[in-house]
């Protein structure tokens with residue numbers, strides 16, 4: 001990746017540097033933590049994705065070699081046939097959402113602890129889910145209108161994210177429930193303390209792409225197993241629009257170079 005010269009940012013970065021010196025740095029959406037009241041990164045302008053690796057306190061990981069999202073090119077993936085999933089989704093029939101927050105970057109639902117995924121004999125606890133409009137990952141160059149990230153955390157500051165694409169079509173019952181707590185103003189949080197069957201968020205066919213990447217928001221930590229479901233779920237145009245209006249325009253990071261990584265496609269037979 002070609003790094004831009006700091007000089008190009010000029011006074012803008014100096015001001016950002018001064019700002020961050022006097023502000024408290026809080027981690028990103030993808031870690032399930034609250035953001036600072038005034039975002040020190042954004043999806044636009046001098047604090048936008050192409051400059052994240054230059055904003056020092058965010059960490060240099062954003063300029064790393066194993067970043068996310070990526071464009072998945074199916075004919076370049078290695079195919080793996082499975083009779084059962086090689087990871088285990090343990091979502092209760094009635095998973096409780098603790099709260100929903102508009103953190104200025106996305107709409108994020110945080111879960112009460114208890115649900116988890118087992119991958120490679122390691123437990124990853126479900127923390128939160130949030131949305132990108134349009135999608136961050138592209139498949140064969142196609143960008144879906146919406147991508148849902150279900151973020152799970154392991155024991156060693158490592159993560160597993162289930163990525164679910166959504167296309168426009170029939171309305172989704174789970175989305176109807178989720179969106180009944182909207183709208184929310186930036187930085188507004190609502191206690192939900194109600195639950196629903198998270199399994200309803202998953203596509204009918206569970207074929208998935210697997211690769212090692214990063215958080216797609218600062219600090220862009222490179223210890224994330226990405227499970228990107230190949231088949232989209234369906235949500236209505238109105239359901240996409242209800243989220244879109246509450247999030248920054250185009251709250252996605254552009255595709256990152258694959259470099260030496262391999263993407264596998266797991267087909268469930």
Ligand SMILES: [Zn+2]
Nearest residue numbers: 030132149216
């Ligand atoms: Zn995300």
